[in-house]
Amino acid sequence: MTPDIDYLALAPEITLAVTAVVVLMLDLFLPRSQKYWTAVVAVLGVSFAALPLIALAVSDVGERSMLGGSFVVDDFALVLKGLFVVSGYLVLLMSVSYIESDRYYQGEYYFLMLMSILGSVVLASSRDLITLFIAIELVSQPMYLLAGWRKGDLRSNEASLKYYLLGVLASALMLYGMSFVYGLTGELTLAGIAEAGAGMADDPAFIMALLFMIAGFGFKVSAVPFHFWAPDTYEGAPTPVTAYLSVSSKAAGFVALLVVLYSAFPDAAGVWGPAVWILAALSMTLANLTALRQTNIVRLLAYSSVAQAGFMLVPFAAAATTDQIGLGEAFAATVTYIVIYAFMNLGAFAVVIAGARKTGTGDIEGWGGLGSYAPGIGLLAGAFFFSLAGIPPLAGWIAKLVMFSAAMGAGSGWMVALAAIAAVNAVIALFYYARVVKTIWMDPVPATAPDEQVRTSPVAGSLGLALGLSVVVVVAAGFFPSLVTFFSEATRALAGG
Amino acid sequence: MLLNQFLILGALLFSLGIYGLLVRRNAVMVLLSIELMLNAVNVNLVAFEAFLQNANVGGQIFAIFVITVAAAEVGVGLAIILMIFRNRTSANIDELDLMKW
Numbered sequence: 147m148t149p150d151i152d153y154l155a156l157a158p159e160i161t162l163a164v165t166a167v168v169v170l171m172l173d174l175f176l177p178r179s180q181k182y183w184t185a186v187v188a189v190l191g192v193s194f195a196a197l198p199l200i201a202l203a204v205s206d207v208g209e210r211s212m213l214g215g216s217f218v219v220d221d222f223a224l225v226l227k228g229l230f231v232v233s234g235y236l237v238l239l240m241s242v243s244y245i246e247s248d249r250y251y252q253g254e255y256y257f258l259m260l261m262s263i264l265g266s267v268v269l270a271s272s273r274d275l276i277t278l279f280i281a282i283e284l285v286s287q288p289m290y291l292l293a294g295w296r297k298g299d300l301r302s303n304e305a306s307l308k309y310y311l312l313g314v315l316a317s318a319l320m321l322y323g324m325s326f327v328y329g330l331t332g333e334l335t336l337a338g339i340a341e342a343g344a345g346m347a348d349d350p351a352f353i354m355a356l357l358f359m360i361a362g363f364g365f366k367v368s369a370v371p372f373h374f375w376a377p378d379t380y381e382g383a384p385t386p387v388t389a390y391l392s393v394s395s396k397a398a399g400f401v402a403l404l405v406v407l408y409s410a411f412p413d414a415a416g417v418w419g420p421a422v423w424i425l426a427a428l429s430m431t432l433a434n435l436t437a438l439r440q441t442n443i444v445r446l447l448a449y450s451s452v453a454q455a456g457f458m459l460v461p462f463a464a465a466a467t468t469d470q471i472g473l474g475e476a477f478a479a480t481v482t483y484i485v486i487y488a489f490m491n492l493g494a495f496a497v498v499i500a501g502a503r504k505t506g507t508g509d510i511e512g513w514g515g516l517g518s519y520a521p522g523i524g525l526l527a528g529a530f531f532f533s534l535a536g537i538p539p540l541a542g543w544i545a546k547l548v549m550f551s552a553a554m555g556a557g558s559g560w561m562v563a564l565a566a567i568a569a570v571n572a573v574i575a576l577f578y579y580a581r582v583v584k585t586i587w588m589d590p591v592p593a594t595a596p597d598e599q600v601r602t603s604p605v606a607g608s609l610g611l612a613l614g615l616s617v618v619v620v621v622a623a624g625f626f627p628s629l630v631t632f633f634s635e636a637t638r639a640l641a642g643g
Numbered sequence: 644m645l646l647n648q649f650l651i652l653g654a655l656l657f658s659l660g661i662y663g664l665l666v667r668r669n670a671v672m673v674l675l676s677i678e679l680m681l682n683a684v685n686v687n688l689v690a691f692e693a694f695l696q697n698a699n700v701g702g703q704i705f706a707i708f709v710i711t712v713a714a715a716e717v718g719v720g721l722a723i724i725l726m727i728f729r730n731r732t733s734a735n736i737d738e739l740d741l742m743k744w
Binding site for chain 1 (some may be wrong): 650653657660664670673677680681683684687688690691694695697701702704705708709712715716719720722723724726727730731736739741742
């Protein structure tokens, strides 16, 4: 018996896998001075992976299901695959000048990056526990290595080991939960679990299995109290890798969480809703309060991304208290938030890469007066940081708006309380985002700043392109929310709403 | 058919793994503890499979995938530990405290 394979549906994955192998082979045969070709091929490969996605989106076949329902290409999968490909593209653009200046292991860098992007693209289509597990591992494992990319740097070493140990622990917790889910329902496909597990929401073993899985995914999305690895890994890893970790890797965790909770455990919403409520409230509050005290820009963004994960979890908690329509509403709200967050956070990290090159430091103090000698970077920093804070008319406010409306729409006291916590946190967050922008524009240039030549050195072309693309999306989506909501509304069908 | 005995074995292995992860200071021993946890999962999966007698043998296939991924994971982990050992001549995870808060 040979399985039916729909090659068009698999085309994005095949393109990425082939590109990764080509990059690895090229690296083997290219002389040292021409290694930049690996970067060119990697960027082109990721762009080509977008073409079959467009073809799939405009085709009228509808949902394509393969391998006994394990691999499904529906609207949700397409939207998230698109997001992963685009954010992978932006991260590769940011990497080019950064990795080139390190001068070593370029080919391997792009190979591992492409493999991780491949994992996230597969993840968006996974609809059974085995595929989901393999895809999550494929996203994370290359990242363990990339976090330790600067082999001689002790901080990078430390970042790598901390991420590895906690990441593997998370996988073990998740697997232990999965093994019980399999034992109790006898099913591995998410649809099968939903059917067989319909009446099990009161079974203590079932609840325990579900909580183990949520804990495992909690590590991947770095929600408090599973966030300990995030600030250290973000600080020690090379900055483009950090950008990838905080966007694609986190989004991959959220995709897994969305798919598993909404399509495998819709009847147990009364169990996972409160658990996610606690995660959301803790993530927002603790991360924001810690972010206030940060002096390093990357650590500040690390805590900010933990806090943003908290905002993204808010609609999950709302899903527990509502009906089918509310479930779809909450689902679409999270997807909207993820898409907007991806662009504004990637942009913020691109600004950090450009700014750190000009100021020669990651300390916020050292960034004083950046706006006076690099007004472009200063303006972009303002755009991305205020968008993260949720100031209109930048895209961040739409993310916050849909999140609040999903929470208030649930109409229970608990959700109003969570919305209030989120509102207070949005104000706290504005304070530390604004502090960075204030330092850039209002503080004097510190005495430790590098000389004129470094400060006015031009931004690398590829990095400039990444900055430009992100800022266009952030501003355009702020004025025309339908640009983003069009996609997130299309995903709603997965939640049944 | 015995099932609980296997699940208890799995739970014991898993708990031992968590205990080792928290208590051991040598990175290689921590890695071993994580392997214990993954093998606890395998024991569970195979026991459930034998108990359920599923026609599609999903549990056994899952266990094979877990074994494969665990092997890859150890490869990555040992590479990272080796890198740290070369730079610090020690694999003690308590000494990794360059970054805090």
